[in-house]
Structure formats: C-alpha cells, structure tokens
Amino acid sequence: MKKKILIITTGGTIAMKHNSPFGVIPNDEFALQLKRFPKLDEIAKIDVYEFSNIPSPFMTPNKMVELSKTVDKKIKNFDGIVITHGTDTLEETAYLLNLTLKTTKPVVFTAAMRSGSELGLDGPRNIVGAVRVAGAQRSKGRGVLVVMNDEIDSAQDVVKTDSGKTDSFMSPSLGLLGIIDPDRVIYYRKSEILEKIYTKKIDTNIELIKCASGMDGKFIDTAIAKSTKAIVLEAFGRGNIPKTMLPAIDRALKKNIVIVIVSRTQTGRVIPEYGYEGGGLFLQKKGIILGGNLDGSKMRIKLMVLFGKYGNANDVKKHLIEGK
Ligand code: ASP
Numbered sequence: 001m002k003k004k005i006l007i008i009t010t011g012g013t014i015a016m017k018h019n020s021p022f023g024v025i026p027n028d029e030f031a032l033q034l035k036r037f038p039k040l041d042e043i044a045k046i047d048v049y050e051f052s053n054i055p056s057p058f059m060t061p062n063k064m065v066e067l068s069k070t071v072d073k074k075i076k077n078f079d080g081i082v083i084t085h086g087t088d089t090l091e092e093t094a095y096l097l098n099l100t101l102k103t104t105k106p107v108v109f110t111a112a113m114r115s116g117s118e119l120g121l122d123g124p125r126n127i128v129g130a131v132r133v134a135g136a137q138r139s140k141g142r143g144v145l146v147v148m149n150d151e152i153d154s155a156q157d158v159v160k161t162d163s164g165k166t167d168s169f170m171s172p173s174l175g176l177l178g179i180i181d182p183d184r185v186i187y188y189r190k191s192e193i194l195e196k197i198y199t200k201k202i203d204t205n206i207e208l209i210k211c212a213s214g215m216d217g218k219f220i221d222t223a224i225a226k227s228t229k230a231i232v233l234e235a236f237g238r239g240n241i242p243k244t245m246l247p248a249i250d251r252a253l254k255k256n257i258v259i260v261i262v263s264r265t266q267t268g269r270v271i272p273e274y275g276y277e278g279g280g281l282f283l284q285k286k287g288i289i290l291g292g293n294l295d296g297s298k299m300r301i302k303l304m305v306l307f308g309k310y311g312n313a314n315d316v317k318k319h320l321i322e323g324k
Pocket of ligand 1: 011012013014054055056057085086087088089111112113114
C-alpha cells in the first residue's frame with residue numbers, strides 16, 4: 001500500500017520564480033503544482049498543507065515552534081512529513097524541530113538552490129527524494145532529516161556550505177547518513193546521539209556573537225543592557241577569544257548571563273586546553289560553558305529551547321554541563 005505523506009510548504013526558493021523587474025520572489029502556485037506533480041503520485045499518497053510562503057530569512061524561532069506544533073498535530077494522520085523550506089535558515093528550523101518533536105515518524109526537510117526559472121532545476125528532484133525518504137520504514141527514529149542532492153543528512157549535523165551550488169548541504173563534521181540511489185533509500189549510519197528537549201516554549205532573548213581578532217566587549221555590553229539570558233560566543237579554534245573581551249565577559253557573568261563558547265571553525269570541538277587569558281581552560285574556570293561541536297546558530301537555538309523549558313539560568317547550565 002502507498003504511504004501517506006504530507007508536504008508542508010513554508011516558502012523559500014523552491015516556491016519562487018523570476019518575475020521581472022522584481023527579481024526572484026515567492027510564487028503562490030507552488031502548493032497547487034505539488035498536488036499535480038505526477039512523479040509524487042507514483043511514490044505516495046500526497047497531501048499538501050501551506051504553513052507559509054516566506055523567504056527563509058523571514059523565518060523566526062517563534063514560527064519554528066509553530067511549525068513544530070503543526071507537525072506533532074498533523075503527523076497522526078500520515079506516515080511521514082516532508083517540509084519545504086528556504087535554504088538560508090533551513091538548518092536552524094530543522095534543528096529546532098529535531099530537538100522538540102515528539103514523533104518518531106520520518107520528518108524530512110528539503111529545498112532548492114535554484115528557483116523555478118533557472119536551468120537545471122534541483123527542487124523537483126529534491127522533493128521526490130524527500131518523499132521517498134519520508135515513506136521509507138528505515139527512516140523512522142532517526143530524528144529530523146534533510147534531503148538535498150540525493151543525500152540524507154541529520155538535522156543535527158547539516159549546514160549550508162555554499163551560497164549557490166546544488167551540493168551545498170553537507171555535514172562537514174560527521175558526514176551524511178545515507179543516499180537515494182537512484183530510487184532506493186540507503187542508510188550508512190545512525191546518529192549515536194539524538195538529542196531531545198521536549199518543550200513547545202522558547203525564550204528568544206539569546207545572542208550570538210562571532211569573535212574576530214582584536215575584538216572588544218561592546219557587543220557583550222549591548223547584550224547585558226537588554227537583559228539577554230545567554231550569549232553564544234563563536235570563538236577561535238579550540239575555544240579561545242581575545243583577552244580584550246574579558247572585562248565585558250566578567251560583567252555578564254556577574255549578572256548570571258549564561259555564556260557558551262563554540263568554535264568558529266567549521267568542524268571540531270571546543271575543549272579546555274589553553275590556560276592563557278582568553279583561552280578555553282581559562283574561560284571554563286570562570287564559569288563559561290564549552291559547547292562541544294555544535295555551531296553557533298544551532299547552539300543559539302538550543303539555548304532558546306532550554307530557557308523555554310527551564311526558565312532559569314542554573315537549570316540551563318546544569319543541562320548543558322551534565323547533558324540532560
Ligand atoms: N533566500 C532563499 C530562502 O532561504 C534561498 C533559498 O530558498 O534557497 O528562502
């Protein structure tokens with residue numbers, strides 16, 4: 001029997017066309033086209049639900065939570081869900097859903113790097129691949145998946161690595177989970193760690209600051225002035241920052257603002273290695289938390305979810321340190 005798959009559309013280039021003189025903009029025929037897409041009908045019984053039709057720079061963490069609620073509500077009537085999304089913020093939305101969804105049924109994000117007016121469209125192929133993955137028995141219990149360019153990645157690991165290429169989505173640290181070849185869904189590995197934080201409440205008062213050489217503490221002071229709950233610092237290498245940021249960091253710690261260090265390098269973990277002023281070990285001794293191998297934008301989402309769940313800095317710190 002054919003699997004029942006719901007496609008939830010949120011917008012993005014996959015639903016856009018070039019419309020002179022406005023450039024590439026959203027097009028409201030996308031949901032309709034999906035319903036009539038013959039290839040999809042051969043694979044599964046398709047239903048379409050339009051959640052939004054926005055470019056993904058318009059996506060917000062609050063909308064992501066609404067999407068998470070929608071998926072948990074709607075999935076009861078389907079075998080799996082495919083979510084179409086803009087590529088720009090896809091990895092953040094997919095990650096928030098990965099943390100917060102209750103369902104273990106397949107939830108698969110897909111997108112397009114090329115709009116409907118370009119040569120060599122990737123969108124239709126990506127949607128067909130995503131529907132195959134959403135309908136595959138073996139996709140269950142793997143967390144939220146991302147299908148692009150015939151590859152299957154975990155929402156925990158995937159990043160947009162290139163602004164234009166169709167093979168932009170990769171998991172640079174840990175690699176892909178599987179492939180679609182040519183119509184078979186093949187898995188090579190399973191995520192050993194599948195992190196869940198069950199809540200549908202978030203606190204968006206979290207800042208992300210990327211460190212650069214010679215930087216001072218003015219962005220941290222701005223965050224303190226707006227009573228930010230937590231700051232993610234994308235630090236150098238193993239988790240080191242310019243010592244000129246330290247006075248502002250001390251001011252933030254005094255206010256019990258949670259500070260988490262991650263690395264601005266594409267792959268690898270931050271560790272308490274360097275003991276000089278501003279080094280990872282020095283920072284950890286001050287009470288700064290080292291954020292493992294998560295990147296800055298995903299750590300920001302995780303802190304929003306953690307503050308939504310616990311509502312206070314001490315429990316959030318405990319969760320981050322003890323991993324629960
Ligand atoms: N700017 C577009 C968006 O993220 C790019 C895309 O969809 O690929 O909505």
